[in-house]
Amino acid sequence: MSEYKETEHKMKRTCENLSSEYATIRAGRSNAAVLDHITVDYYGSPTPIQQVASVSTPDPRSLVIQPWDKSVLKGIEKAILASDLGINPQNDGIVIRLVFPPLTEERRKDLVKQTKKYAEEAKVAIRNIRRDSIEKLKKQQKASEITEDDYKIAEKDIQKLTDDFIKEIDKLAEKKEKELTAI
Numbered sequence: 001m002s003e004y005k006e007t008e009h010k011m012k013r014t015c016e017n018l019s020s021e022y023a024t025i026r027a028g029r030s031n032a033a034v035l036d037h038i039t040v041d042y043y044g045s046p047t048p049i050q051q052v053a054s055v056s057t058p059d060p061r062s063l064v065i066q067p068w069d070k071s072v073l074k075g076i077e078k079a080i081l082a083s084d085l086g087i088n089p090q091n092d093g094i095v096i097r098l099v100f101p102p103l104t105e106e107r108r109k110d111l112v113k114q115t116k117k118y119a120e121e122a123k124v125a126i127r128n129i130r131r132d133s134i135e136k137l138k139k140q141q142k143a144s145e146i147t148e149d150d151y152k153i154a155e156k157d158i159q160k161l162t163d164d165f166i167k168e169i170d171k172l173a174e175k176k177e178k179e180l181t182a183i
Contacts, residue, residue: 040052066096
């Protein structure tokens, strides 16, 4: 049934999006993924930092951003300052260094709240996908394209799929929370 595959694909994408959101939450260690949502004005168009510079992690608490074009150095610095990263970039004229301070207890609690919020948004998205899929099945049943038995079976399958993906989201959230609360 193509409806089932489409539903499964959409739910899987929702989990992948949640994972990428979690990658942008820094857990006291440097991670190049925190720069994923930051864009630089590069010759008039917003461009992700990774497309205009190389990003390396020389040690667990810092990132080094080395632009391929030196003229974009100031733009990268401005973009980082304007972002919600909360780190002041150190520009030495050649590279930009980002030093990640250890997380305070208050900041950890804020990040755990943010983690839970992202998880809840993903669960809502999964439930919306389920609702849309079941509505499509109802329309197919009313149009006599599928039998009532097929509808009931498909509805059960989609509910099981929903439950499985909700569990997956809970696992991702629990893993990220442990990462944030580990000292």
